[in-house]
Amino acid sequence: MKRRDVLLASLGLLVIWQAAAMLVNRPILPAPLVVLGVFFRELGGELPVHFTASLWRVIAGMVLSVLTAVPAGLAIGGSKRLNRIFSPVIYLLYPIPKVVFVPVVLLFLGIGDLAKIVVIFLILFFQIIVLVRDQAAGLPPQLLQSLRSLGAGRRALFRFIYLPASLPAILTALRQSVGTAVAVLYIAELFATRKGLGYYIYYNGSTLLDYPAMYAGVLAMSLLGLGLYFTVDWMEKRLCPWKFVV
Numbered sequence: 218m219k220r221r222d223v224l225l226a227s228l229g230l231l232v233i234w235q236a237a238a239m240l241v242n243r244p245i246l247p248a249p250l251v252v253l254g255v256f257f258r259e260l261g262g263e264l265p266v267h268f269t270a271s272l273w274r275v276i277a278g279m280v281l282s283v284l285t286a287v288p289a290g291l292a293i294g295g296s297k298r299l300n301r302i303f304s305p306v307i308y309l310l311y312p313i314p315k316v317v318f319v320p321v322v323l324l325f326l327g328i329g330d331l332a333k334i335v336v337i338f339l340i341l342f343f344q345i346i347v348l349v350r351d352q353a354a355g356l357p358p359q360l361l362q363s364l365r366s367l368g369a370g371r372r373a374l375f376r377f378i379y380l381p382a383s384l385p386a387i388l389t390a391l392r393q394s395v396g397t398a399v400a401v402l403y404i405a406e407l408f409a410t411r412k413g414l415g416y417y418i419y420y421n422g423s424t425l426l427d428y429p430a431m432y433a434g435v436l437a438m439s440l441l442g443l444g445l446y447f448t449v450d451w452m453e454k455r456l457c458p459w460k461f462v463v
Contacts, residue, residue, distance in 0.1 A: 244428055247432060251429050255432075255433045267417040267437070270412040271438070274330060274333045274402060274405075274413070278337025278340075279341055281338045282340075286343075286345035286346040286349065290345060290348070316404060319401070319404055323405075337405075340394055341391070344390040345390040349386050353382070353383055384457055385453070388453045399442040399445070402415060415438075421433075
């Protein structure tokens with residue numbers, strides 16, 4: 218997507234926001250210029266601390282999910298026996314909204330960073346393992362047989378065939394899950410914590426009734442999600458250049 222299109226879309230959203238603020242004409246919906254002023258003011262205050270805490274939790278959850286779900290998905294997709302054993306389990310767990318596990322995870326792991334990272338990990342893990350498994354299972358058998366005839370072992374097949382073929386599926390899963398992960402992060406940061414954008418938004422909006430600061434937190438969380446989304450796009454262009462050949 219071109220930067221000009223993104224810029225025009227952003228300007229259009231700001232115009233709609235401004236029109237809605239004028240129409241509502243209440244403190245609960247401040248104008249975008251007011252929120253932007255508070256946002257830049259808060260950059261010199263506590264907002265960077267909360268942003269960094271949320272960023273660390275999301276990135277840790279993403280890295281952990283990739284390191285575990287990718288090998289698992291490749292192994293299941295590359296083995297009919299493993300696929301037969303584990304696919305029913307994945308079939309049962311995948312449709313469950315992982316947000317329902319937030320209280321359970323907090324109950325077992327406490328209120329620290331680990332619980333919030335595990336919640337994000339649960340969301341991304343199932344997204345990635347399903348797409349990687351399907352991608353690996355869908356490889357042409359003739360390709361695998363021809364490489365085996367040349368002496369390629371299982372490790373070589375995974376390294377040079379299964380993993381490169383599954384990269385687009387991995388990045389697609391990450392792109393699809395970024396928004397959900399950030400949304401669940403907000404919910405997780407409402408529980409017994411003093412750091413994170415979720416806490417910042419809730420505290421300013423519900424306790425202090427400082428609505429411009431609340432919207433500044435919403436803006437920061439939106440930028441967090443957009444930054445991660447664009448990062449995945451950049452990784453796809455670097456790791457999968459064949460997808461962009463005209």
